Amino acid sequence: MLRLVLLELFKLFRLRSVVLGFAFALLLPFLWALAPGLKEVYGLVLASGWQVVALSLLAGMEFLFPFLVVMAASESLGSEVAQGTLKSLLLRPLSRTQLLLAKLMAVLLYPFVLLGASFLGGVVAGLPHGLGPFFGGTGLGEGGFAGAGLLTPKEALLELLRAHLLAGAVLLPVxxxxxxxxxxxxSTAAGALAAVATLLLMRLLVAFPALKPFLLTTYLDLHLRPQAAALGLPLLLVYTLGFALLAVLAFERKDL
Incomplete structure (x- = not known):
């Protein structure tokens, strides 16, 4: 099973959507580091390179990172169908469940690798602004970008790591x-469009207050609200396991 998962990871990281995703994740921090309008838009003058890392996460989680994850997950199976390799894979001595679980493990790892690339790009892009102690905040902790006094590199790093891990957890059910x-x-296109449409529909359901605490989309900003992790993380896990189980059941019965 481990060899199968490694093979699926190798195939996943060769997909065009994944390669482009890594490129965008690495380049986005450099755009923020050079952006002339930060003061007008965010009221922010960069005081530290750690803030570049945070800006990249905040901007990416608005739409870019969820969309890249949706495209990669859809293409992981859609590309097999388009290239005609799925049927040949199923002729091998492995079950459909094993194959889909290997793909699932690969696509669930991808969000963390994508966010890791963004984090790395942010650190490199932020080097000219310094990574030492500074007065202010990362934008992901107490006080936002204004902060609550002097922030040490260790404190900034821990805030950013926590936020990136929570963002990765948010992207798992997606x-x-x-x-x-x-x-x-x-189909890659149909799968991606259906996933995006489902997320948009869930956003509209906030008009029903009784449903709001249980909606996946309620926790898409969990990296900004770590205090909600006690309820949000178990719910995200339930969604992930539920979607995964439905995918396995559907794949077992799918006429290929």
Whole structure:
């Protein structure tokens, strides 16, 4: 099973959407580091390179990172169908469940690798602004970018690591949902569009207050609200496992 997962990771990281995703994740921090309008838009004058890392995460999680994860998860199966390799894979002595679980593990790892690339790009882009102690905040902790006094590099690093891990957890059910629709439609475009449409529909359901605490989209900003992790993380795990189980059941019964 480990060899199968490694093979699926190798295939995933060769997909065009994944290669482009890494490129965008690495370049986004440099755009923020050079952006002339930060003061007008955010009321921010960069005081530290750590803030560049935070800006990249905040901007990416608005739409870019979820979209890249949706595209990669959908393409992981859709590319097999388009190239005609899926049927040959199923002729090997492995079950459909094993194959889909290997793909699932690969796409669930991808969000953390993508965010790791963004983090690395942010650190490099922020070097000219310094990574030492500074007066202010990362934008992801107490006081936002204004902060609450002197922030040490260790404190800044811990805040950013926590936020990136929470953001990765948020993207797990998004990846599982996209893979589920990839199984249902056996198409990259259709799977991605269906996943995005489902997320948009969930956002509209905030008009029903009783449902809001249980909606996946309520926790898409969990990296900004770590205090909500006690309820948010278990719910995100339930969504991830639920979408994964539905994907396995659908794949077992899918006429290929």
């Amino acid at each position: 990846a599982a949902l996209a893979l589920l629709f990839g199984v249902l439609f056996l």
